[in-house]
Amino acid sequence: MxxxxxxxxxxxxxxxxxxxxxxxxxxxxxxxxxxxxxxxxxxxxxxxxxxxxxxxxxxxxxxxxxxxxxxxxxxxxxxxxxxxxxxxxxxxxxxxxxxxxxxxxxxxxxxxxxxxxxxxxxxxxxxxxxxxxxxxxxxxxxxxxxxxxxxxxxxxxxxxxxxxxxxxxxxxxxxxxxxxxxGGAGWHFARSFSQEAVAATAECWQLTLRGLAGGHSGVQIHEQLANAGKLLAEALRGVPGLRLASIEVGIAHNVIPREGTVSFCCEPGSEARIREHLDKVRQQWLAYLPPADHGVELALCPAQLAAALDPVDSLRLLDLISLFPHGAQAYSLEQPADLVDLSINLAVVRLQQGELFIESSYRFFNPDQSLPLQNSVLALARAFDLEVEVDVGYPxxxxxxxxxxxxxxxxxxxxxxxxxxxxxxxxxxxxxxxxxxxxxxxxxxxxxxxxxxxxxxxxxxxxxxxxxxxxxxxxxxxxx
The missing domain is CATH 3.40.630.10 (Zn peptidases)
Structure with a gap:
């Protein structure tokens, strides 16, 4: 109406x-x-x-x-x-x-x-x-x-x-x-991880991050808006004996992820420690995130999980998300500082039943300026054994x-x-x-x-x- x-x-x-x-x-x-x-x-x-x-x-x-x-x-x-x-x-x-x-x-x-x-x-x-x-x-x-x-x-x-x-x-x-x-282009990345059964004694949790502003990965990338995938990877580093079961972050290549959910299991008796850690990292974020992201919340609730990655692969996946570039990479020398010459968006991270999918896109005015960034991302993909599918670019x-x-x-x-x-x-x-x-x-x-x-x-x-x-x-x- x-x-x-x-x-x-x-x-x-x-x-x-x-x-x-x-x-x-x-x-x-x-x-x-x-x-x-x-x-x-x-x-x-x-x-x-x-x-x-x-x-x-x-x-x-x-x-x-x-x-x-x-x-x-x-x-x-x-x-x-x-x-x-x-x-x-x-x-x-x-x-x-x-x-x-x-x-x-x-x-x-x-x-x-x-x-x-x-x-x-x-x-x-x-x-x-x-x-x-x-x-x-x-x-x-x-x-x-x-x-x-x-x-x-x-x-x-x-x-x-x-x-x-x-x-x-x-x-x-x-x-x-x-x-x-x-102009712009991007990639899809994939990899399979082995899963192991979750022990009956393990604690299983679902962590949801919400309340970020999100936004356009081009015109708003200079605003330093937080990326939900990056923040979740940081938050999970305080979980003892972490084993990842699922990740759901992002919706499209041109959207800065504003929320996400991760399911995981960990050592028994870890709840109090995890909640204390989550409160701490949220306070740390509020000290430097832009005001638009100050509504960020972390919600922890019990989950039922049958299988998850082992601790080594779980940490390796967090390392990949942490190392993956995101945000403005270069600014225009001729226009005001809010005009970005080169940027990249870590748009989607998804883990389901051991299958990892990542989508990322980058933007540029001069395609030659984007070559070092492309090389670094592809080097990261090789280091983490990711399959790469290149998206068709546009001028x-x-x-x-x-x-x-x-x-x-x-x-x-x-x-x-x-x-x-x-x-x-x-x-x-x-x-x-x-x-x-x-x-x-x-x-x-x-x-x-x-x-x-x-x-x-x-x-x-x-x-x-x-x-x-x-x-x-x-x-x-x-x-x-």
Missing amino acids: MPANYPRQPAHLWEHFYRFTQIPRPSRQEAAVRQYVIDLAEKAGHQHALDEAGNLVIYIPASPGREDSPTVIIQNHLDMVTVKTADREHDFETDPLSLQVEDGWLSADRTTLGADNGLGCAAAIAVMTDPEVSHPALELLFTVDEETGLGGALNFDPSLLSGTLMLNLDTEDWNELYIGCA GWQPDFSSPLLEQGCELHQRMFGERPAIKAIHAGLECGILKSKKPDVDILSFGPTIRGAHSPSERLRIDTVEPFWQFLKQLLAEL
């Missing part, structure tokens, strides 16, 4: 965004929301095309008198990250989001909001449905499967596009224009400070709002890099309203940035 205080202006944009929040759209399950867009296009009499990957292009004729203006592409992705808190019952494949407005922010009830990139999609559709918008011929590109590896863009058929100007609406800081994004979008589209956007922003916008690149895998590699002649500019906590249940959209974002988009289209 729409909240009574749900934003109302600009009407077309907010209406379409609400519809997006009511249609489940996990990655690779975008058919329903794509059909919503197609139905709107057909109702308006516009043509559309689909490629084999499921990407959608809507073709909109120019407004009267704008027929000689160059065609503009407006690009967004249909899917959203699906993350919720442990205490929230929500099925992202069937349930609509429950929205709430508080202190000038729009969010969802303990789930991701999908403003990344649903708000941009809604803006593109609003351009199509609002008769007051003056625009050249438009090609509205809606890609699929962005959040799980940019699959839609990687498999996009560029012959569906003719435009040489592109507006991407998938960045998350108003008053900033983006002209570059990171970055190298900043072009001489872009005519950038200069036009800056001049317009100055005229409308009395100041030039910040010009930035983003340490995240926008689809712009891939699309630029497929259409080298396209000039790209990216912008959007302010979103915080993307890829986490704390995702929220700052409402008062949406109206100026929309006015800027409308005026830019009127002048291109």
Whole structure:
């Protein structure tokens, strides 16, 4: 149900965004929301095309008198990250989001909001449905499967596009224009461990870590947010006679893990010592973790286990998690210190019935700069006898400070709002890099309203940035 205080202006944009929040759209399950867009296009009499990957292009004729203006592409992705808190019952494949407005922010009830990139999609559709918008011929590109590896863009058929100007609406800081994004790649690692029966006299426990902020492994990696897998490995080092049975940490390659659970057995009579140790390490964490992570909790409860790794392999696995790199590795020498040049995310650690699975991804602007990091991770994999599967990478979008589209956007922003916008690149895998590699002649500019906590249940959209974002988009289209 729409909240009574749900934003109302600009009407077309907010209406379409609400519809997006009511249609489940996990990655690779975008058919329903794509059909919503197609139905709107057909109702308006516009043509559309689909490629084999499921990407959608809507073709909109120019407004009267704008027929000689160059065609503009407006690009967004249909899917959203699906993350919720442990205490929230929500099925992202069937349930609509429950929205709430508080202190000038729009969010969802303990789930991701999908403003990344649903708000941009809604803006593109609003351009199509609002008769007051003056625009050249438009090609509205809606890609699929962005959040799980940019699959839609990687498999996009560029012959569906003719435009040489592109507006991407998938960045998350108003008053900033983006002209570059990171490339990325990653790995899956696997190994089998032998298990041994758990003695009847052993103590068996389940340790759950929750309360971290989590977040986007690109745009938030410089915030030094804690990684649940790293913290759990540290906490377990105080357990006498530790034998690991299971680990469940992380959900996706582009999400900093915010919670996790480990099952283990240990020496009899260890409960008091373990609880004392857990209290101690939590207090140590609070001394240096960022305020966003100060809700961290450790919950210990009894478990029933039939088999577990031996103590040697258990310690070896903790060593692997501790040694695995995570976080910002290098910062830009040209931009402010919050622009990371190179980073890595230890995204998923899973141990079930002796089978270990690890997923990690890294991001870069210069692929050559990532080579030492790649070599160190692969050396670690060899040292711990891990099988390695390399994920397909994607190119970055190298900043072009001489872009005519950038200069036009800056001049317009100055005229409308009395100041030039910040010009930035983003340490995240926008689809712009891939699309630029497929259409080298396209000039790209990216912008959007302010979103915080993307890829986490704390995702929220700052409402008062949406109206100026929309006015800027409308005026830019009127002048291109």
